[in-house]
């Protein structure tokens with residue numbers, strides 16, 4: 001038994017001759033947030049539907065909550081919750097009735113069902129609205145109710161398919177708080193989203209799906225380092241220090257007005273140390289050093305561009321004297 005909540009090896013799915021998932025591998029450690037990113041139609045929902053037993057895969061060795069998806073889908077279903085584009089909320093009945101219905105589906109006793117419903121309605125700030133028809137709820141309230149309903153069965157793994165699409169910024173932030181709380185309770189969250197800032201905020205690991213394959217996978221920081229564009233900016237207050245630094249550094253981008261120099265860098269600890277050592281060795285002190293990494297938008301566009309996967313790995317080190325620029329490209333964390 002592994003500590004992976006979700007493990008997929010060679011997950012395949014086609015519709016007719018359209019290959020949607022072309023043998024992808026996923027490994028989601030228990031108690032973490034994993035985000036599957038991809039453009040429209042990339043296959044995110046298909047992956048969620050397969051892993052949550054709603055549809056079957058064409059191939060692959062798939063385990064969720066330690067159970068083989070093909071051999072024991074019932075056990076998988078008992079361990080998971082799914083919320084997302086296909087909402088389970090019934091608008092004709094009240095929020096409370098929706099919750100109690102869910103409790104019935106999970107075979108909770110009347111008394112236990114009431115207790116769980118009350119607790120979750122409180123937790124999701126739905127007490128005031130509990131006796132009103134769910135159709136009258138705002139988008140954010142409906143999403144909260146949807147997640148509350150999912151939690152009635154105390155799932156250890158939750159699939160959230162684009163949980164904040166269409167929500168206003170405040171509701172999105174509320175939802176992020178809810179997701180963080182779930183994870184702090186030990187729940188594993190499999191999140192699909194088109195919002196890169198959402199993956200950046202929440203996910204421990206992110207996989208970018210493109211053309212049926214995982215184009216890249218890693219933490220948000222690791223992914224940002226995959227593409228060129230990261231740099232370190234050195235700013236000087238003293239024009240003389242600026243001049244000596246720019247004379248000594250080769251291939252930097254100079255900004256004579258701002259007295260700043262820009263060096264290509266992946267922002268890793270090793271590179272920063274190398275830059276700092278070099279500044280010390282030439283006796284120059286910068287007044288400000290800032291690290292600029294590409295954001296996830298840059299990564300997303302580079303990996304899922306119009307021509308498909310164009311993964312490129314930056315091998316540009318800081319432009320420090322060659323003798324000191326000997327660090328490998330492994331990440332510092």
Ligand SMILES: Nc1ncnc2c1ncn2[C@@H]1O[C@H](COP(=O)(O)OP(=O)(O)OP(=O)(O)O)[C@@H](O)[C@H]1O
Pocket residue numbers: 015020038039040041042043044045046047194
């Ligand atoms: N039942 C189906 N029959 C045929 N094709 C399908 C079916 N379901 C999905 N597809 C196709 O599979 C591809 C992946 O769809 P999917 O809904 O998984 O993408 P997605 O990444 O979730 O997209 P979005 O962000 O738009 O929700 C799309 O090209 C879609 O048209």
